[in-house]
Amino acid sequence: xxxxxxxxxxxxxxxxxxxxxxxxxxxxxxxxxxxxxxxxxxxxxxxxxxxxxxxxxxxxxxxxxxxxxxxxxxxxxxxxxxxxxxxxxxxxxxxxxxxxxxxxxxxxxxxxxxxxxxxxxxxxxxxxxxxxxxxxxxxxxxxxxxxxxxxxxxxxxxxxxxxxxxxxxxxxxxxxxxxxxxxxxxxxxxxxxxxxxxxxxxxxxxxxxxxxxxxxxxxxxxxxxxxxxxxxxxxxxxxxxxxxxxxxxxxxxxxxxxxx
Amino acid sequence: xxxxxxxxxxxxxxxxxxxxxxxxxxxxxxxxxxxxxxxxxxxxxxxxxxxxxxxxxxxxxxxxxxxxxxxxxxxxxxxxxxxxxxxxxxxxxxxxxxxxxxxxxxxxxxxxxxxxxxxxxxxxxxxxxxxxxxxxxxxxxxxxxxxxxxxxxxxxxxxxxxxxxxxxxxxxxxxxxxxxxxxxxxxxxxxxxxxxxxxxxxxxxxxxxxxxxxxxxxxxxxxxxxxxxxxxxxxxxxxxxxxxxxxxxxxxxxxxxxxxxxxxxxxxxxxxxxxxxxxxxxxxxxxxxxxxxxxxxxxxxxxxxxxxxxxxxxxxxxxxxxxxxxxxxxxxxxxxxxxxxxxxxxxxxxxxxxxxxxxxxxxxxxxxxxxxxxxxxxxxxxxxxxxxxxxxxxxxxxxxxxxxxxxxxxxxxxxxxxxxxxxxxxxxxxxxxxxxxxxxxxxxxxxxxxxxxxxxxxxxxxxxxxxxxxxxxxxxxxxxxxxxxxxxxxxxxxxxxxxxxxxxxxxxxxxxxxxxxxxxxxxxxxxxxxxxxxxxxxxxxxxxxxxxxxxxxxxxxxxxxxxxxxxxxxxxxxxxxxxxxxxxxxxxxxxxxxxxxxxxxxxxxxxxxxxxxxxxxxxxxxxxxxxxxxxxxxxxx
Numbered sequence: 001x002x003x004x005x006x007x008x009x010x011x012x013x014x015x016x017x018x019x020x021x022x023x024x025x026x027x028x029x030x031x032x033x034x035x036x037x038x039x040x041x042x043x044x045x046x047x048x049x050x051x052x053x054x055x056x057x058x059x060x061x062x063x064x065x066x067x068x069x070x071x072x073x074x075x076x077x078x079x080x081x082x083x084x085x086x087x088x089x090x091x092x093x094x095x096x097x098x099x100x101x102x103x104x105x106x107x108x109x110x111x112x113x114x115x116x117x118x119x120x121x122x123x124x125x126x127x128x129x130x131x132x133x134x135x136x137x138x139x140x141x142x143x144x145x146x147x148x149x150x151x152x153x154x155x156x157x158x159x160x161x162x163x164x165x166x167x168x169x170x171x172x173x174x175x176x177x178x179x180x181x182x183x184x185x186x187x188x189x190x191x192x193x194x195x196x197x198x199x200x201x202x203x204x205x206x207x208x209x210x211x212x213x214x215x216x217x218x219x220x221x222x223x224x225x226x227x228x229x230x231x232x233x234x235x236x237x238x239x240x241x242x243x244x245x246x247x248x249x250x251x252x253x254x255x256x257x258x259x260x
Numbered sequence: 261x262x263x264x265x266x267x268x269x270x271x272x273x274x275x276x277x278x279x280x281x282x283x284x285x286x287x288x289x290x291x292x293x294x295x296x297x298x299x300x301x302x303x304x305x306x307x308x309x310x311x312x313x314x315x316x317x318x319x320x321x322x323x324x325x326x327x328x329x330x331x332x333x334x335x336x337x338x339x340x341x342x343x344x345x346x347x348x349x350x351x352x353x354x355x356x357x358x359x360x361x362x363x364x365x366x367x368x369x370x371x372x373x374x375x376x377x378x379x380x381x382x383x384x385x386x387x388x389x390x391x392x393x394x395x396x397x398x399x400x401x402x403x404x405x406x407x408x409x410x411x412x413x414x415x416x417x418x419x420x421x422x423x424x425x426x427x428x429x430x431x432x433x434x435x436x437x438x439x440x441x442x443x444x445x446x447x448x449x450x451x452x453x454x455x456x457x458x459x460x461x462x463x464x465x466x467x468x469x470x471x472x473x474x475x476x477x478x479x480x481x482x483x484x485x486x487x488x489x490x491x492x493x494x495x496x497x498x499x500x501x502x503x504x505x506x507x508x509x510x511x512x513x514x515x516x517x518x519x520x521x522x523x524x525x526x527x528x529x530x531x532x533x534x535x536x537x538x539x540x541x542x543x544x545x546x547x548x549x550x551x552x553x554x555x556x557x558x559x560x561x562x563x564x565x566x567x568x569x570x571x572x573x574x575x576x577x578x579x580x581x582x583x584x585x586x587x588x589x590x591x592x593x594x595x596x597x598x599x600x601x602x603x604x605x606x607x608x609x610x611x612x613x614x615x616x617x618x619x620x621x622x623x624x625x626x627x628x629x630x631x632x633x634x635x636x637x638x639x640x641x642x643x644x645x646x647x648x649x650x651x652x653x654x655x656x657x658x659x660x661x662x663x664x665x666x667x668x669x670x671x672x673x674x675x676x677x678x679x680x681x682x683x684x685x686x687x688x689x690x691x692x693x694x695x696x697x698x699x700x701x702x703x704x705x706x707x708x709x710x711x712x713x714x715x716x717x718x719x720x721x722x723x724x725x726x727x728x729x730x731x732x733x734x735x736x737x738x739x740x741x742x743x744x745x746x747x748x749x750x751x752x753x754x755x756x757x758x759x760x761x762x763x764x765x766x767x768x769x770x771x772x773x774x775x776x777x778x779x780x781x782x783x784x785x786x787x788x789x790x791x792x793x794x795x796x797x798x799x800x801x802x803x804x805x806x807x808x809x810x811x812x813x814x815x816x817x818x819x820x821x822x823x824x825x826x827x828x829x830x831x832x833x834x835x836x837x838x839x840x841x842x843x844x845x846x847x848x849x850x851x852x853x854x855x856x857x858x859x860x861x862x863x864x865x866x867x868x869x870x871x872x873x874x875x876x877x878x879x880x881x882x883x884x885x886x887x888x889x890x891x892x893x894x895x896x897x
Contacts, residue, residue, distance in 0.1 A: 012808065030533045032644075038759070039536050045757045045812060050804050053811055055326060057499040059539045061640065062424055063330040078643075085643050110470055111809045114326075118447065121327050125439035129432035130391040134311040134709045137382070137389035141346065144400025154393040154418060157425060161329055190391050 001027050001093035005040070007052055008100045010109050013116075017109065019098075029089040033076065034059060034066065036088055052099075053112040061085040061225060064160030067167070068113050069100040074164035074223040082162065082225040102163050104172035106210040117163050119209040120177060127201035128181040130190050143189050153187035156180045158226045165220035165228075171212030176220040178202050179236035180228050186239060196243035203240050261516055261869050263882040266670040267371035272357075272888045276375045279671065280714055284721035291316035293725040296716065297464055297479035299451045299506050301328030303423075303430055303701060304684030305485030307708025310433035313442035315713055320477055321434065321443055322466060324450045324501055324814075329431045332487055332499040333704060336423025337544035337637065338407055339415035340387075340701040342380040347404055351412040353377045358889060359410055360699060363589055364664070364692020365841035365857060366891050367519070367865070369884060371671060372689045379706040384416055386709055390429035394418050406587065407546055407697035415698045420544050420637045426701055430708070446477075450814065451506045452742045454482055454680060456513050457734045460723070461679035465742045469814060472807040474742050476735055478727045481679045481716055484510060485708065488663035488685040490523065492822045492829065493774070494766025496660035497529060497542040503818035504825050507667050507686050515675040516867040516880065518668035518688035520825065521833035524695055524842045525775050526661030527593035530644055530654075531613040540659040541644055543616070544637055545697040548586045550621035550630065551654070553577050553593070555614050559604030565615055565653050576600055584896040591694045591842045591855075592896060594658035598775050599853065601657070608655045617653035658775060662700060664691040664842065665832075668867045668882070672715035673707060676867075679723070681716060683707040688865065693841025746806050749816045754799030758816040761796050765789065765819070765826055773830050778846040782834040786827065790874075793823040828868055828877065835879055838862045859891050 003024045010017030022044075027036050034056050041051035057065040061082040068083045070076035076086045091097065099113060107115040145153075157180070165176035182199055185191030191198070214233055221230040268279040286294065294317050298309040301323040309321040323331060343356040356377040361368060384402070388394065394416050395403040404413040418425040437443040446466065453465035455476065463478035489504035490496040511517045528543045554575045556568055576596055578585040588596070597614050600606065607613045622630055627650060631638070638649050645655070666688040673681045673689070684704040691699065728735060772785035796819070804810045839848040839855035840862070848856045865882040 028534050028536070031536060032538070035536050035538050038538055041812075042757050042759060045801055045803050046755070048801075048803060051812055053809055057325060057330055057501045058332060058335045059500060060335055060541050061643075062335050062421065063325075063332070063499060064327075065325060065330050080639075081643055085640070087644070087646075089646060114809065117326060121329070121435060121438075121445070121447075124329075124432060125435040129436040130389065131436060132386070132389035132391075132433075133314045134307070134386060134433070134713070135382075137385035140344075140384045140388040140394075141401045143388075145396050146400055147396045147398050150393050150396040153391075154425070157391075157393050157418075157428065158421060160424075161327065184393065185391050188391050188393065190389055 001029060001088065001091070003027060003091060003094070004096040006096065006098040009052070009112055012111055013108055027088055029087065031088045032059065032084060033070070033086040033088065034084050053114050055114050056084055059084040062160060064162040067102055067162045067164055069102065069167055071098050074102065074167040075225055080225055080227050102167035104166045104211070106172065106174070107163060107166060119211070120161050120163065120174070122209065123174065123178060123202055123205045124181065126205035127194070127198040128185070130185060131194060132190065145188060149187045153184050156183035156187065156228065156232055159228055160226060162225065164223045164225065166211065168219040168223040169212065170217055170219065171215060173214045174206050174209070174211040175214035175233045175236065176224065176228055176230065178206050179232040182236045182239055183232040186235065195239060196246065199236065199239035199243045200247070203236070261676055261867065261880050263516070263668065263867055263880060264670065265369060265882060266672060267369060268671070272370065272374050275371050276378060283714055283718040286717045286721050288316055292318060294318065294720050295320065295479040297477060297482045298322070298485060299464065299483065300331065300485035300487060300686070301431070301434065302331035302333035302485060302487060302684060303427055303704030304708040305331065306427065306430035306434040307705050308483055308485060308683055308712045309443050310430060310437050311709050311713045312716065313437040319437070319443040320446065320479065322446045322449045322451055324448065324469060326447055328434055328445060328447065329428065331427060332502055333427045333701070334424045335499065336701050337420045337542065338546040339405065339417035339422045339698040340383065340426060341414050341698040342384045342416060342702070343377050343414060344381060344384065346402060347413045349412045351414050355412065356380060356414065360690070360696060361692070361889055362892070362894055363696040364694055365855070365894055366692065366859070366863070366886065367522070367840055367884065368690055368692030370886060370888055375711070376690050376703060376706050379710045380702050382710060383702060383705045387426055387429050390433055392418065392425045392429045405546060405549060407549070410696065417546070420546070420634055423701060426705065430705070452509060452817070453738045454510045454513050454677070455735055455738045456677060457728050457732060459678060461677055462728050463735070465738045467742070467746070470809050472805070472810065474739055476730070476739060480720055480723060480725050481681060483681040483683055483712065484667070484686050485683040486686045488666065489822070489825055490660045490663050492765070492826050493660035493769050494762045495532065495537060495540050495770070497526060497540050500539060503821070505818050505821045507682070508821040508825055510667060510675065510677065510680055512870050514677045514870070515680055516668040516869055517665070517828060518865050518867045519665035519832065520829045520868065521773065521836060521843050522664035522693050522841065523660060523829070524590060524662040524664060525594045525658045527590055527597055527658050528616060528656045529659035529661070530641065531608055531610065531657040541640065542659070542661060543641060543654060543656060545590065547616060547634060547637060550625070550633070551586065551616040551618050552620060553586050553614055553616055555600045555605040555607060561605070565607070565617070574600070574605070581896045588896050589694060589696060594775055595844060597658055613655040613657045615653035616656045618649065619653070622650065660770070660774070662695055664688065664693060664695055668865065672718055673711055674715070674719060679719060681712060683712055693843055745817070746813065749800065749813060749820070750802050750806060752797065752800045752802070754801050756799050757801055758812055758819050761792065761800065762815070762819045762822065764792055765823055768792070769826050769829070773833055776844050776846050777833050779834065782830050785830040786834070789823065789827045789830065796820065796823055831877070832866055832868065836862055836866060857893070863891070
């Protein structure tokens with residue numbers, strides 16, 4: 001098949017970008033979308049042109065590195081599918097396809113289709129963990145976990161941190177990403193001691209990074225390659241509100257306990 | 261080359277305890293004076309960086325990806341072994357040890373493997389404490405399953421995404437330390453050289469992949485947790501960025517490379533479809549628990565699978581290995597698949613595929629039960645092949661997946677360069693000639709969480725914490741070497757892309773150093789690889805410049821190292837005149853086509869010493885002594 005690509009090219013964070021048109025000829029429908037880009041890049045190098053830069057690594061939909069806005073949709077037309085797992089059979093011969101990077105203030109473009117998503121790491125560093133120093137753990141079966149809770153925690157933990165939710169959101173909100181981590185750890189007994197502080201610190205970091213707020217568009221769930229439901233955002237909000245309302249009291253109680 | 265394993269003497273069960281007591285400790289107040297460099301952020305790297313930081317060391321962690329959470333450990337599917345015996349089915353630390361030694365075809369070090377089996381138990385505890393959502397039963401307790409090469413159910417799992425969940429646990433522990441300021445994280449940085457001063461490691465040279473800046477980072481010890489080198493085959497189940505550059509650079513600075521020819525070809529991957537394919541996708545080995553492997557009984561039978569009646573199918577694993585059946589270890593299952601395809605009984609367009617059929621399991625357990633266990637794998641299969649595995653049997657074929665070989669390390673995980681430690685898949689230590697399923701995650705976390713925190717102290721306690729001067733001649737020489745190499749790569753301006761060279765190297769390796777090897781093939785490869793390498797340095801085309809994000813330049817540097825490592829693998833395969841585990845030499849097989857080991861001649865680790873460019877490397881040996889197991893012919897019949 002033959003396609004016409006409109007690709008966002010941007011030399012670096014400082015330079016302005018623009019769309020450049022490329023012809024992708026003789027593409028097999030069994031190729032993945034990124035293999036199509038590989039072929040195009042090989043041809044560009046042979047012509048002495050700069051290949052299109054894009055993030056990718058595992059190419060099996062789990063590392064979360066890849067992500068291209070394809071015809072206006074993060075990760076492209078196939079639901080619950082990362083860019084690397086999208087195959088060319090999802091397109092038709094002669095199609096014109098537009099490729100853009102994730103667009104969000106908190107995800108500045110580094111080059112072409114590559115953006116800086118380190119804000120996500122900083123949100124996790126702010127509270128997306130259980131403080132369990134290595135070596136300090138009790139027997140894994142000492143605390144039973146209801147299967148339903150473990151399953152729900154898993155559903156949330158399956159987030160790959162690709163950032164498609166942010167790219168799709170009209171507010172560039174990171175709520176789905178943050179809510180997934182808060183739900184994952186909040187569903188498990190191991191996550192309870194830090195649950196309230198986690199909600200406060202992760203939300204504060206999300207705001208500090210320049211992500212927008214959630215106004216219930218639901219675009220995030222629609223593009224999430226792991227199908228993380230928007231309902232998790234309600235859990236985050238519940239934890240956050242509870243944590244905010246009880247903040248002073250929890251400190252007072254802790255103080256009393258120490259004093260007592 | 262000093263190959264003293266430093267494995268403690270005494271009873272197998274007591275070795276690690278005894279050793280831990282004998283290891284020197286670093287005073288807690290002194291730990292913060294030491295800087296440890298960790299290269300890689302997978303299970304071993306992130307786990308190691310987090311635990312060292314918790315102990316109080318200053319840690320600098322590096323990864324080439326945009327975030328430490330992307331490391332390829334994340335793609336592991338099936339599970340992680342632990343000798344918990346929660347199933348009451350006869351498991352024990354000794355059994356896990358024995359299975360691992362036997363699975364590795366008696367080419368691993370006893371003391372290391374026993375320690376791994378002992379530590380396996382604590383790993384599960386730690387992961388649960390960190391919030392890893394392992395599969396649970398309705399009573400709330402941890403669930404298990406069995407996986408290839410074992411007759412007990414000792415594998416803990418999180419659906420088909422165990423690696424992801426374990427890595428996120430380690431990543432979150434690492435991020436916590438980053439937040440506390442005890443770990444400095446350098447994402448999008450690639451290590452290109454190790455700095456050795458007065459015979460010990462003092463730092464590394466890295467390239468900032470965004471700006472192209474070449475920087476030095478000094479430390480009192482350097483840990484390499486950079487994964488394996490299966491990407492030398494170009495097509496493999498590894499991530500596209502996986503590379504051998506860090507270990508190869510260390511090798512050229514004096515770290516011995518052990519058993520480079522021990523590579524694992526995984527039996528259950530989606531078959532190759534076309535010339536421009538960039539990677540192969542694994543279908544977890546856990547699928548073999550419920551899927552049955554078969555091919556048509558007669559060569560050239562092109563009927564669709566549902567039209568082939570039961571008695572005209574050959575469930576060859578069940579037939580050849582009745583006691584293990586579809587759970588035969590990876591090397592054995594892979595070779596069996598190759599054999600039936602070579603006989604013309606393969607399926608799929610190219611004839612290089614076998615069926616993995618779930619019809620019986622779906623009938624027995626119901627579609628819902630299968631969906632719960634393997635749902636994400638089935639979805640992934642359908643996305644790639646456009647076929648529904650609930651209705652049509654999967655087609656699978658072996659692919660390069662893991663490398664048991666790696667940098668030689670002693671019992672303290674230290675390489676032959678004092679101060680360079682090697683963790684996880686990057687070292688050679690625990691899997692011998694073949695790794696069993698669900699053991700890679702176990703080893704990565706064991707090394708990171710529970711071995712390096714102890715082992716590194718024994719080295720650091722003996723050296724004074726001090727940074728070498730920035731203008732030390734060795735530092736300047738290392739930086740100059742890196743800069744020169746980058747400008748050479750950019751300056752060739754030939755005709756072929758880095759990927760074109762990688763693809764050609766991969767074809768040579770797969771053809772001559774893949775599932776089956778022989779003398780004449782290996783000798784051919786040893787002609788072809790140096791010729792290809794010479795062409796690489798004459799005819800490579802890398803566009804752009806150094807001072808920018810330049811992915812073609814990154815690939816070129818990695819391919820340059822693969823072109824040297826590939827040759828060493830062939831050399832090692834040629835020198836090892838026996839068949840064992842994943843290393844199958846056609847000259848050394850039984851009448852039934854099984855591997856024939858030569859314990860009299862080759863019961864040792866082959867350790868290669870780099871000499872000089874285009875000079876033959878030296879082959880040394882670390883003899884393997886088995887005090888606790890009987891060297892037996894490995895049989896899964």
